[in-house]
Amino acid sequence: MTDVLLRVEALTVAAGAATLVGGISFTVGREKLAIVGESGSGKSLTARAIIGLLPPGVRRTGGRIALGDRILTTTGWQGVRGRRIGFVPQDPKYALNPAHRIGRQVEEALVLHSRLSAGERRERALDMLHRVGFPDPQRAYRAYPGEVSGGMGQRAMIAAMVIAGPDLLIADEPTSALDHALRDQILDLLGGLTDDTGMGLVLISHDLRQVARFADRVLVMQRGILVDRLDAGALAQAGHPYTRALWRAHPSAASYGTRLPEAIEETLQP
Amino acid sequence: MMATMPTAPSPGLARLMRSPAALFGLGMIGLMIVVAVLAPVLAPFDPNLQDIANRLARPSAQHWLGTDGFGRDQVSRLFYGVRPTLLLVILVAALMAPLGVAVGVVAGYCGGLVERALMRVTDIVMSFPRLLLAFAFVAILGPGLINGGLALALTSWPAYARQARVETVALRDHDYLAAAEMVGIRGWRLIVGHVLPLVLPSTIIRLALDLAGIILAAAGLGFLGLGVRPPTAEWGSMVADGTPVIFDEWWLTAAPGCAIFLASLAFNLLADGLRDVLDPRHD
Amino acid sequence: MLNTASETSSTIRVASRWFGFSRWRGAGTAVVRWLGSVALTLFGLVLVTFAMTRLSPVDPVLQLVGDHASASTYAAARLELGLDRPLAVQFGRYLVRVGHGDLGQASSTGQPVAADIARTFSATLELATVAIVIGAASGLALGIIAAMRSGGIIDAAARIVSLVGYSIPIFWLGLLFLLLFYARLHWAPGPGRLDVLYQYTLRPVTGFALIDTALSGTAGAFRSAVAHLVLPALVLALYALAGITRLSRGAVLEQLGQEYVLTARAKGAGPWRVVFVHVLPNVTGPLLTIVALAYASLLEGAVLTETVFAWPGIGRYLTVALFAGDTAAILGATLTIGSAFILLNSLTDLAVARTGRGRDR
Numbered sequence A: 001m002t003d004v005l006l007r008v009e010a011l012t013v014a015a016g017a018a019t020l021v022g023g024i025s026f027t028v029g030r031e032k033l034a035i036v037g038e039s040g041s042g043k044s045l046t047a048r049a050i051i052g053l054l055p056p057g058v059r060r061t062g063g064r065i066a067l068g069d070r071i072l073t074t075t076g077w078q079g080v081r082g083r084r085i086g087f088v089p090q091d092p093k094y095a096l097n098p099a100h101r102i103g104r105q106v107e108e109a110l111v112l113h114s115r116l117s118a119g120e121r122r123e124r125a126l127d128m129l130h131r132v133g134f135p136d137p138q139r140a141y142r143a144y145p146g147e148v149s150g151g152m153g154q155r156a157m158i159a160a161m162v163i164a165g166p167d168l169l170i171a172d173e174p175t176s177a178l179d180h181a182l183r184d185q186i187l188d189l190l191g192g193l194t195d196d197t198g199m200g201l202v203l204i205s206h207d208l209r210q211v212a213r214f215a216d217r218v219l220v221m222q223r224g225i226l227v228d229r230l231d232a233g234a235l236a237q238a239g240h241p242y243t244r245a246l247w248r249a250h251p252s253a254a255s256y257g258t259r260l261p262e263a264i265e266e267t268l269q270p
Numbered sequence B: 001m002m003a004t005m006p007t008a009p010s011p012g013l014a015r016l017m018r019s020p021a022a023l024f025g026l027g028m029i030g031l032m033i034v035v036a037v038l039a040p041v042l043a044p045f046d047p048n049l050q051d052i053a054n055r056l057a058r059p060s061a062q063h064w065l066g067t068d069g070f071g072r073d074q075v076s077r078l079f080y081g082v083r084p085t086l087l088l089v090i091l092v093a094a095l096m097a098p099l100g101v102a103v104g105v106v107a108g109y110c111g112g113l114v115e116r117a118l119m120r121v122t123d124i125v126m127s128f129p130r131l132l133l134a135f136a137f138v139a140i141l142g143p144g145l146i147n148g149g150l151a152l153a154l155t156s157w158p159a160y161a162r163q164a165r166v167e168t169v170a171l172r173d174h175d176y177l178a179a180a181e182m183v184g185i186r187g188w189r190l191i192v193g194h195v196l197p198l199v200l201p202s203t204i205i206r207l208a209l210d211l212a213g214i215i216l217a218a219a220g221l222g223f224l225g226l227g228v229r230p231p232t233a234e235w236g237s238m239v240a241d242g243t244p245v246i247f248d249e250w251w252l253t254a255a256p257g258c259a260i261f262l263a264s265l266a267f268n269l270l271a272d273g274l275r276d277v278l279d280p281r282h283d
Numbered sequence C: 001m002l003n004t005a006s007e008t009s010s011t012i013r014v015a016s017r018w019f020g021f022s023r024w025r026g027a028g029t030a031v032v033r034w035l036g037s038v039a040l041t042l043f044g045l046v047l048v049t050f051a052m053t054r055l056s057p058v059d060p061v062l063q064l065v066g067d068h069a070s071a072s073t074y075a076a077a078r079l080e081l082g083l084d085r086p087l088a089v090q091f092g093r094y095l096v097r098v099g100h101g102d103l104g105q106a107s108s109t110g111q112p113v114a115a116d117i118a119r120t121f122s123a124t125l126e127l128a129t130v131a132i133v134i135g136a137a138s139g140l141a142l143g144i145i146a147a148m149r150s151g152g153i154i155d156a157a158a159r160i161v162s163l164v165g166y167s168i169p170i171f172w173l174g175l176l177f178l179l180l181f182y183a184r185l186h187w188a189p190g191p192g193r194l195d196v197l198y199q200y201t202l203r204p205v206t207g208f209a210l211i212d213t214a215l216s217g218t219a220g221a222f223r224s225a226v227a228h229l230v231l232p233a234l235v236l237a238l239y240a241l242a243g244i245t246r247l248s249r250g251a252v253l254e255q256l257g258q259e260y261v262l263t264a265r266a267k268g269a270g271p272w273r274v275v276f277v278h279v280l281p282n283v284t285g286p287l288l289t290i291v292a293l294a295y296a297s298l299l300e301g302a303v304l305t306e307t308v309f310a311w312p313g314i315g316r317y318l319t320v321a322l323f324a325g326d327t328a329a330i331l332g333a334t335l336t337i338g339s340a341f342i343l344l345n346s347l348t349d350l351a352v353a354r355t356g357r358g359r360d361r
């Protein structure tokens, strides 16, 4: 915890005149940090601002992001993305390139960031595939994404993002596209990798129960700002009304992607 | 492109008005119509008046674009040349779009064997080389505006049929068709009332786009001597008439070609603007 | 000239339907179905040309025996042509003849139409192929860069180029090129395929002027062949460029919005790597279709271009036949170009279906 891997200070993100993330600050150490908040609260934009890949029309308008001792400006990403920060998106069905074999996608970070030979890369990729839980790495290596299930696809995605040994892994709702039964497995995998490698993990999630079991610390976002920060273990006894409302609003498959009920919204008006 | 499209007339029109390209296209088409109607007033000379003593005259205050090989005033012929172009465009549009929509609606409404047969024919005609068949058709049946229009329309309808069929099938499977039939509304009337507004936006975009190509095809027919018969002024044949003297009197070729280009461009620009307005998913 | 953007995208859709099919029933059945559909389309083309002969105001008997023949000669010729038989029988015979490659006798050249076409087709193929290579290379490059820098200057330029290409009458553009580069600037030779000096001495080996002149070992002949090819090829290339630019831009732009592109960038891939390594493999099918469609439409566009440049290909053969009222030659050329057009389009569909197998979801 003493080791600060990522320091975000007063980050603002805007689309035209609309401020979407309004000046948030936090740090990430060698830990599992969760960011929660209702849909549209700016979690994904925060994550994408950190890796410098905001959608077209959306810009980082202020603030400071430091990765270790390197200041991340809006340009100059050489050797950062894929090498020092990994990013796992939500749905492996769209996040994996349908035209490339899985092995190639897992190796790509090594192609971009290492001088390993093709044989060494392959070995590392097979090893990585094994670590993320493919019983037959050789076969997975040759498979196209369309030939594996969603859960296995997400494992491959994680392998691709961890293979270059990043300091920090950002996972944006990595389990919400998966069946309930698979979610814990993927989280266990992420947790195991975090503990083994000593990297930091930022987990963006809707599911507070999941977060309470899994994370060390929790940041709560609402309308682009951080309204609460607490230890994951304290979630059930949260003091902040918004955090309490989130805790009570059991997210389910049916309510995924929707906003909180009106009633909660109203009680939360500042 | 295939599915239901929003039909929002007034905001759509407002957006069209804000697209300079579409406005330009629309303005050009309006100008063409005005010139076609007012050609007798606008043209300084009779387009067919020959003046052999004054043939191939250079551009002057009297003849802005000079005179052609028969001493006819080139500007007057350019003005009158709008007429066959617009007539053909209207003819083709009036034939192919209704034909295609009718085939598509019948196929979609009847379903079964009728649908399969009609769509098979549609697929076949769709993969024909259209320009080439139009050339052959007119060459064999004789040149002229009507034959040219027929030839182009008869090979250009399939795209409209496909679109209309998709919309009709969607409607056919809809519950309220059955409900309406129960209360005694005939299916056909319902189809016509519902499908036409649905296919209209995409049909209009396609029409604008197709008409740009039709203008070029018509000019090509004219250039090959397969268009309206001489001495009627027509842009494609005017380009052909200018060709023998192109190295000296280049403007006799350049001007009518420019007119064809601008006319086709007008429809293409309009099509682009319409697509932005009517089909928001494009790009 | 009539191939519009939405046209092509619907063909792409057809192609992807084919792909879906081959997934479900296996490639063998797909090929059989493909053959059936090609055969049916070709049959339709023959039917249409046959209908044209029947609708023609020209009396084929009179064309054969001349205006002054006696009634009995006329009747005999009519019988010999089989014109007394029912239409279906006549069509059957026509179909069999065409199927055997017998396209009749060209009155304008006095040769069998099939022989004329065999002689002229290579010139068209040569022109169209050089044009599509230029058009596809520049069109794909322009379309891809326009998509990468969407909204930028290159994008605007690409849009203008394709608008102009879609709107310009190709025969007029050819004339302007001749006026400018031949008559005024003297950069290019005039119409024709070779200088007169070489035209009659060259031994036709392959029928392709570029290859034959290269084989002849005469540097001047080869240079002449290249020089004559440049202008018509550029005109046709621009014609192809319009559609290729616009459609490839659309295809690439759509992919750039996909999530796998975000992933690739998150791994550290730069914009060029994203496009060439990640996006292009996902659009080979559509791009292939776009280029093949343009190639097929060049066969059509060749009719006007060859006429302007006096290029001795099948397109010019067709227009000469038009002027001469030579029905057999017109139909023969139409059938040949039309079949090539249809086959090219269908082969693309099949190729797209094959390359797509196995890896898409």
Ligand SMILES: Nc1ncnc2c1ncn2[C@@H]1O[C@H](COP(=O)(O)OP(=O)(O)OP(=O)(O)O)[C@@H](O)[C@H]1O
Pocket: A015, A020, A037, A038, A039, A040, A041, A042, A043, A044, A045, A046, A055, A056, A057, A058, A257
């Ligand atoms: N490309 C964009 N242009 C403009 N506004 C955007 C864009 N992307 C997102 N937004 C807006 O920014 C806000 C935050 O979006 P963000 O995707 O970060 O939310 P989120 O917290 O990740 O929500 P979810 O839980 O649904 O993923 C939303 O109100 C959204 O409408």
Ligand SMILES: [Mg+2]
Pocket: A043, A044, A045, A172
């Ligand atoms: Mg999100």
